[in-house]
Amino acid sequence: MSALSGVRVLDISQVLAGPYAAMLLADLGADVIKIEAPGHGDHSRQMAPRVADNVSGAYLAVNRNKRGVSVNLKDERGRELVRRLAENADIVIENFRPGVAARLGIDFETLSVANPRLIHCSISGFGQTGPYSARGGFDLVAQGMTGLMSITGEPDGPPVKCGVPITDLTAGLFATYGILAALAARERTGVGQQVDASLFEAGLGLEVWESVEYFHTGVTSRPTGSAHRLGAPYQAFRCADGHFTVGADGDRHWPRFCEVIGRPDLPADPRFATNTERLANLAALVAEIEERTVTRKRDDWLALLEAAGIPAGPIHTVPEALEDPHTRARGMVVDIEHATLGPLKALGPAVKLSDTPASVRTAAPDLGQHTDEVFGELGLGAADLAELRDAKVIA
Template sequence: MRPLDGIKVVDFSRVLAGPMATQVMAEYGAEVTKIERPGDGDESRVFEPVFDGGHSAYYAAFNRSKRSIAVDLKSEEGRQLAFDLAASADVLVENFLPGGMASMGLGYEVLREANPGLVYVSNTGFGQTGPYAKRKGYDTIFQALSGVIDLTGHPDGPPAKVGLPFADLTSGLWILIGALTGLLGRVRSGQGCHVDMAMMDAQVSLLSLPAARYFALGETPTRTGTEHLGRVPSSAFACKGGEWLFISASDQHWPLLCGALGLDGMADDPSLARNIDRVDRRAEVTQVLADAIAMRDRAELAPALRKVGVPAGEVNTVPEILNDPHTQARGMVATYEDPDRGATPGLRTPLRYSGYDDHRFEAPPKLGADTRRILAEELALDEATIAALYERGIVQ
């Protein structure tokens, strides 16, 4: 048994944010049916990077453990099939522009009549209301508009995007939160709901600390590189071999850090004992630390700092952290059996629940892999009707 066993999800979403959320639900037990268009399916099926053999690693990263049904939503028959699936679902996730689902007869108000308990999550760029509601957007557009790009990078350099699809990934988490809180609310109220999840709203909500500085101090936060506006030291420092080490020290760590670096004079200086004073003398303190750290090998310094209780972390490359012994021990890198290419690596969903079976970790579905079974077993269509749908290209 898994936490979401028995929950049925219909997934009309494509590319990243919505599929990420529904994959988490699938791996924790929900039955997720991904509704895709015949022919190409989710456009991310052909996105780079690809595994040997041509399967998209991008698609595989967000669509494991699901079922796929390929349905032509431009046809009346296809829209009816999708409607029938949604009419018996617990959760629906979609990422069409506002009004897109309603134009196909699949909007919340219509489906609510057939399925009052449905938790219907609409993931759009800018929400169902507001002057930007009809705008299209992508991850980096949301990063730019929300101020995230302006906050990212070094003070003397241009703005930079986050090294991950930050807006998509964080929006995926909010889609998941919306779906699960909607389900929890249904337990008490007996009713489903419509969740208006705007990716732009999600990004603005993440500005909590920069916004706090603006609200409290009236200042416009600026790029700080790896430094922390309110703490010194809290930054990445270059070590002797060119590797980088991130050190973050509060007042209780300060004398320990100075001792480990042989900076006894700074450790004994009462004018540097408090973080607020070190922040005022940021440039001076940071330079002295940088000079001392530059003389040390990271492989020696990092464990030495941790041994005395100073928080320090190597700035790892992606291969380094994926092959890190702790990552391996936690089982974060696992393999699923792809029917075409065999054992295929991927990143596991991170939560571990006591009292439940381990979460699923299954290959992403081939396009339309489950169409026939779903039509026969769940929609109770006879073989002649199913054959006619295939022949006319309504399903694949």
């Protein structure tokens, strides 16, 4: 039994935030039906990296555990098929610009008439209301407009975006959080509701410390490189063969760290006696620390720091992180079988449930792979499907 066994989801979204949210639900056992346009399908199918001539790694990454249907939403018969699927669905996820779903007749107001229990999630760039609601949703733009880029990078450097599409992925996470809350509420009320998530609000929602700094002190947060804006030392330091990270800002760890690096005098220095002083004199603090850390290699320091109980770690490349024995022990790299490509590797579920665990069962579907299967469940026979295919309503 999976956590979401028996829950059906229609995924009418593409590229990242919506498909990511739907994939998280699929990992938990939901029956997710991915609805794509005939011919080109989800835009991510055309994106890099190419795993094979006609297969995109970007598409594979966020569409596993789904059944794939190809239907033409520009045709009223195609839209009617989707509405019929929605009558027996629990959740619909779409990421059209606000207003498009209503024009297609697959918005919450329309679909909930036939299915009052339906939970309808709309993911957009700026939400369903407000002066920017009609704008498209792009992670880079959202990172800039929410202030994330203004606090990322090195001090006095140019604006830098996060290394991952953080507002896209977080919008998907927040959408999933809203959907699961709506499912819980439906258990009490018997009716569904609209879930409205956006890249813009996802970016703002991550600024928990930066917002309180501004609200209560009037200070505008600035980039701090790898350093923490509220504690020091808590950042990356140079060593003889690169960098490593240390979190020694607490009163317990700070003097112990100084002992390890051979500078037991630093806690008595008035510039570094408290966390407040250390933050105020961060450049001087880093210089004093790195005078010692550059004398030894990373792994030597990490062994000493671990023995002393001080939080520290290497700065891995992505391949190093994926090959790390702890990554593998936690099931974060899994093997999966693709219908045409054969065995592939994928990221495993990031949350572990003891009784109803998430799992990776099937690879992302080929375009329209399950069209006949899914619409056959509506009672359409072979002749009906052939007629719709000849009319280019399905593919």
